[in-house]
Amino acid sequence: SREEMEQRVYEIKKQLGKELFIPAHHYQKDEIIQFADAIGDSLQLAQAAAKNKEAKHIVFCGVHFMAETADMLTTEEQIVYLPDLRAGCSMADMANIYQTEEAWEKLTSIFGDTILPLTYVNSTAAIKAFTGRNGGACVTSSNAKKMVEWAFTQKERIFFLPDQHLGRNCAYELGIPLEQMAVWDPISGDLSYEGDLQNIKVILWDGYCSVHQGFTVENVQEVRKKYPDMTVIVHPECAFEVVQAADLSGSTKFIVDTIQKAPAGSSWAIGTEMNLVKRIIAEHKDKYIICLNDNMCPCLTMNRIDLPHLLWALDIIIKGEQGNVIKVDESTTKEALLALDRMLQLA
Numbered sequence: 001s002r003e004e005m006e007q008r009v010y011e012i013k014k015q016l017g018k019e020l021f022i023p024a025h026h027y028q029k030d031e032i033i034q035f036a037d038a039i040g041d042s043l044q045l046a047q048a049a050a051k052n053k054e055a056k057h058i059v060f061c062g063v064h065f066m067a068e069t070a071d072m073l074t075t076e077e078q079i080v081y082l083p084d085l086r087a088g089c090s091m092a093d094m095a096n097i098y099q100t101e102e103a104w105e106k107l108t109s110i111f112g113d114t115i116l117p118l119t120y121v122n123s124t125a126a127i128k129a130f131t132g133r134n135g136g137a138c139v140t141s142s143n144a145k146k147m148v149e150w151a152f153t154q155k156e157r158i159f160f161l162p163d164q165h166l167g168r169n170c171a172y173e174l175g176i177p178l179e180q181m182a183v184w185d186p187i188s189g190d191l192s193y194e195g196d197l198q199n200i201k202v203i204l205w206d207g208y209c210s211v212h213q214g215f216t217v218e219n220v221q222e223v224r225k226k227y228p229d230m231t232v233i234v235h236p237e238c239a240f241e242v243v244q245a246a247d248l249s250g251s252t253k254f255i256v257d258t259i260q261k262a263p264a265g266s267s268w269a270i271g272t273e274m275n276l277v278k279r280i281i282a283e284h285k286d287k288y289i290i291c292l293n294d295n296m297c298p299c300l301t302m303n304r305i306d307l308p309h310l311l312w313a314l315d316i317i318i319k320g321e322q323g324n325v326i327k328v329d330e331s332t333t334k335e336a337l338l339a340l341d342r343m344l345q346l347a
């Protein structure tokens with residue numbers, strides 16, 4: 001039964017003590033969050049993993065790229081596990097290293113040495129390594145604006161991947177007009193742009209988050225009509241038009257903190273993943289909060305991590321068996337760390 005499984009997780013946690021560390025992303029289900037040693041957005045979890053030196057076993061409750069990042073930021077002796085290997089990220093899967101190298105070859109043939117890669121942490125370790133060896137840095141949704149600003153102190157243009165929306169939203173906020181942004185289509189291997197290519201400041205990889213693309217301008221308009229006093233807050237993985245139509249946008253941490261600070265009686269429509277929206281609603285009974293999209297928007301891969309998978313991962317550790325270990329090879333780690341460290345130093 002569920003109660004027995006929960007009891008067993010408590011027992012194992014107690015038995016392993018500080019040897020075990022369970023980081024959980026804000027989008028995880030409550031049945032996982034209750035056991036988390038650290039809850040946060042992707043930046044906070046990366047920092048928590050980098051800081052933790054005593055846990056031998058890190059059972060990462062999030063998606064594959066987060067577990068890879070945790071592995072790269074921890075020591076050789078620490079082992080990172082992902083309770084279900086099917087917990088991937090469709091956005092991270094939209095950029096593979098072969099397409100990326102091909103794009104870089106073409107872009108550098110057009111722009112020479114005037115371009116710097118910036119890679120959202122929602123990407124494979126191989127793309128982070130590509131970024132590191134080409135002088136670029138990683139970004140997360142809570143520091144993307146700062147990192148785009150930094151990138152422009154290094155080079156004239158940026159190549160932002162894999163999330164076109166986060167890239168576009170940040171660059172626009174920094175005053176770069178849409179006319180100076182172009183989208184790189186990895187399938188056709190082409191840059192969609194009309195006019196003089198040398199005017200381009202930002203090249204956006206044609207990737208997106210299918211969860212956040214579920215929020216639309218119509219959703220915002222409906223909320224405006226139905227609840228004129230409601231504040232609309234969305235994640236910057238939402239499309240440009242949606243972010244423009246909303247009142248506020250920011251990372252999952254920004255959303256959590258903003259609602260926390262909001263006065264009792266205020267009303268909010270939130271455009272981000274369903275598990276987090278439901279939790280915020282449950283924790284703020286003094287505020288009126290809805291999901292921006294009536295259908296809610298679940299991240300199916302985040303949801304693959306559930307109580308049975310967590311218990312299975314912990315049981316394997318107790319038995320001393322192998323489990324779903326996430327291990328990035330040494331040379332990839334070395335180059336990816338260049339990009340991650342540039343971010344962590346500035347963040």
Ligand code: 13P
Binds near residue numbers: 043141142252253
């Ligand atoms: P943050 O945790 O950086 O807000 O990103 C949200 C997300 O989509 C994670 O996959």
Ligand code: SF4
Binds near residue numbers: 088092
């Ligand atoms: Fe990937 Fe989007 Fe799910 Fe985050 S919410 S893990 S970006 S698919």
